[in-house]
Amino acid sequence: MFNIATVDYRAPDAAQQFVTSLRETGFAVLRNHSIDTALIQDLYKVWSGFFAWDGKHEYTFDPEIQDGYFPFKSENAKDSAVKDLKEFYHVYPGRRLPPQVKDATDRMYADLSAMGLTLLNWIQDNVPEDLRNSFKQPLPNMMDGSTSTLFRVLHYPPIGEGYEPGAVRAAAHEDINLITLLVTGSEPGLQAQDTAGNWHDVPCDAGMIAVNAGDMLKLASGGYFPATTHRVVNPPPEHNVSRYSMPLFLHPRPDAPLSDELTAGQYLDQRLREIGLKK
Ligand SMILES: O=C(O)CCC(=O)C(=O)O
Numbered sequence: 087m088f089n090i091a092t093v094d095y096r097a098p099d100a101a102q103q104f105v106t107s108l109r110e111t112g113f114a115v116l117r118n119h120s121i122d123t124a125l126i127q128d129l130y131k132v133w134s135g136f137f138a139w140d141g142k143h144e145y146t147f148d149p150e151i152q153d154g155y156f157p158f159k160s161e162n163a164k165d166s167a168v169k170d171l172k173e174f175y176h177v178y179p180g181r182r183l184p185p186q187v188k189d190a191t192d193r194m195y196a197d198l199s200a201m202g203l204t205l206l207n208w209i210q211d212n213v214p215e216d217l218r219n220s221f222k223q224p225l226p227n228m229m230d231g232s233t234s235t236l237f238r239v240l241h242y243p244p245i246g247e248g249y250e251p252g253a254v255r256a257a258a259h260e261d262i263n264l265i266t267l268l269v270t271g272s273e274p275g276l277q278a279q280d281t282a283g284n285w286h287d288v289p290c291d292a293g294m295i296a297v298n299a300g301d302m303l304k305l306a307s308g309g310y311f312p313a314t315t316h317r318v319v320n321p322p323p324e325h326n327v328s329r330y331s332m333p334l335f336l337h338p339r340p341d342a343p344l345s346d347e348l349t350a351g352q353y354l355d356q357r358l359r360e361i362g363l364k365k
Pocket residue numbers: 238240256261268271276316317318330331332333
């Protein structure tokens with residue numbers, strides 16, 4: 087059975103429910119959480135303005151640092167030949183941000199990062215003891231002093247004329263990082279794949295936060311947590327509208343040890359090459 091739990095963040099057993107769902111499906115959805123819903127609305131507003139603005143091209147990404155604006159069709163999933171139907175902006179601490187989005191975005195970065203740290207503590211405290219002892223470092227400590235956490239603001243435009251056959255908003259992929267906190271999309275479309283290959287809609291009521299485990303958590307936990315494959319499907323023709331979403335990818339310090347062989351930094355480099363974002 088593949089059941090992505092929707093967990094009340096303030097319930098007494100929230101941590102256990104969350105960790106069970108993450109273990110069984112790679113996903114869990116949180117409601118009644120600590121992120122201000124007015125701030126979420128504000129972010130959608132300022133960022134939809136950004137993507138509609140010609141000045142966005144002045145913020146085109148720096149290939150070394152990977153911050154800034156990635157125009158439509160920059161990224162493909164690891165094994166996908168066609169580019170995804172999305173444009174997005176990568177936010178890192180202390181790096182470029184357009185003035186009209188800066189205050190709200192900085193606040194969201196801080197609030198989501200703090201919530202992410204709480205969730206890593208939940209995971210750390212609710213796994214079997216032998217697994218906990220096998221972590222090369224406690225999961226929350228891997229984040230100490232990290233400036234690698236990435237906040238991505240995504241815009242999926244309406245599907246246009248003559249797009250490449252097979253192209254989708256986001257092709258099936260796994261996330262690279264420890265865990266992802268996704269402020270649910272402005273429209274449905276996110277789906278997760280079970281081990282039999284079936285796709286399931288991820289609950290996406292407005293204001294909820296979907297969390298999923300990435301490859302780094304899978305590696306650090308020796309496969310206890312799956313890095314579940316997910317995708318974003320195209321809208322039905324009768325509802326062909328823009329979709330926005332805002333994932334925060336929690337990344338450890340580059341020197342944090344994930345396994346005996348690999349640090350977080352080494353692992354990330356390897357993966358960015360595979361998705362065409364790094365040469
Ligand atoms: O837009 C979404 O709902 C998911 C985006 C996603 O999976 C990603 O950017 O890694």
